[in-house]
Amino acid sequence: MSTITGVVKKILPVEQGESTSGKTWQKQSFVITTTDKFPKDVCFSTFGEKLSLIGKLTVGESVNVSYNISSREYNGKYYHNIDAWKVDMLSADTTNQGFTSAKEENLPF
Numbered sequence: 001m002s003t004i005t006g007v008v009k010k011i012l013p014v015e016q017g018e019s020t021s022g023k024t025w026q027k028q029s030f031v032i033t034t035t036d037k038f039p040k041d042v043c044f045s046t047f048g049e050k051l052s053l054i055g056k057l058t059v060g061e062s063v064n065v066s067y068n069i070s071s072r073e074y075n076g077k078y079y080h081n082i083d084a085w086k087v088d089m090l091s092a093d094t095t096n097q098g099f100t101s102a103k104e105e106n107l108p109f
Contacts, residue, residue: 001066006032008061011054028054044084053087062090
């Protein structure tokens with residue numbers, strides 16, 4: 001199990017299609033910026049019932065993402081997936097990188 005902490009940068013639209021066996025599928029991705037010394041953007045994907053993980057997210061929110069990495073070969077090239085299977089929202093005081101969510105910026109005090 002791997003986890004990474006960051007701030008939600010972008011939530012991409014839902015993609016859908018049909019497999020060669022005739023089954024329909026849905027996929028949605030989101031991007032976080034890590035809170036490392038040298039921040040990186042990481043794009044995660046969710047499929048099917050896991051799309052509900054993204055429904056709770058807002059841009060600017062601090063999260064901890066549990067994920068799996070997989071690769072597959074097609075025509076001599078390798079393609080990689082970073083699949084999120086759990087997303088925990090973090091309170092504002094758990095990061096010290098100066099990121100704040102839109103909710104925090106609107107506080108009256």
